[in-house]
Amino acid sequence: MESGPGGGGPAAPREYRMEELAAKAGITVRTLRFYRERGLIPPPRREGRIAWYDERHLARLHTIAALLERGHTLSGIADLTAAFESGRDAGEALGLVEPTEETPVRLTPEALADHFAGEVTPENLAAALDLGYLAVDGEEIVHISRRLLDVSAALVREGVPLAAVLAAGREVRAHADALAALFVDLLHAHASDQDVSRLRPLAKHVVEAELSLAMDRRLAEGADEV
Template structure:
């Protein structure tokens, strides 16, 4: 299970340290554990924090959120609630956002780092502004863009591709999760919510979704790359083979 300091927790959830403290003061977020003088947060805190942010985005007031969270916890044991939240949090915490400096971006992308490409990256979510800092939600995605630019693909084209990749991946992920919902959750009834006895199984289902998606999508991408790379570049490969044969004759 991952552990977070308060600034790491805020960054992973896409909020500020000040907001985290406000939610704690209003008893929406459980207190952290203590390791000496250091406050340590868990995946359960991250999941709860994301839930709070989602409810705020939907227009709920602090009092309404606390009432719902208190009612949820009153109907289940704390161990059950934390077990479910830790399962959900762990599924989200595979890659932590990282602050990237302008100097680092220039080292990666050179003169193609312009106000226009920075604005495009922010609009697409490849970069996120946190106060005066720029944060990359996925450094792997940023590094993939770096590799494309090193191959002389324009940065603007790489950014447009990132948006398309995210859209397609979201669609495929939704299809996979939709199958689980249709055959695992929906048969129990449209209004079904897990009881205390059912929560461990529900938490297990949630905890298995992220590795399932990663495994299925990763395998499909690997098969696709092996098939499509020769198809797209086949004419060049054939031309090279013919040239080599002609020189050998």
């Protein structure tokens, strides 16, 4: 296949003409034009009358094919694409939470769809981006926390709608911020800055114990009402 012009030194990124890209992606040129007109892929680089596409376009076409196989419509994919492209950059988002004990997870859009089968809608994606659970890094998505991703997916598998999980997450975030402020202020008032990080696990143990006791009380109240 033909590639775009390039000089010596490091190899230039691989580029494709429209016919080459369509063949590489296993679609027709007509379909590729349709995707481009619908804004499903970014505009190509133009050199005179020639349009050059690169690996990012090929990756996007593979994502479109994978999402179509998972039951998404082209209209829905267009909305998802718009949400991805308006999402916060991963570097910016992760910079807001560093240092952190959480492990970020990199996902392709189709892998995210697999985690939340049928629940990755433009509305849910926008909510997750707004909440800061997700960020965008090129063609990849970054979830800020492996633990939050696993728990959210587990709740969805148990029948809890993802929209409800995200709404609850927003409320939990508000309470967690308040608890964090309480403990950080307490430690700053009675310990050195160096000790604050060392004593951080104690705050988590208090919250876990109090949450466990609170759930015991709430479940007992529910049993009494029955």
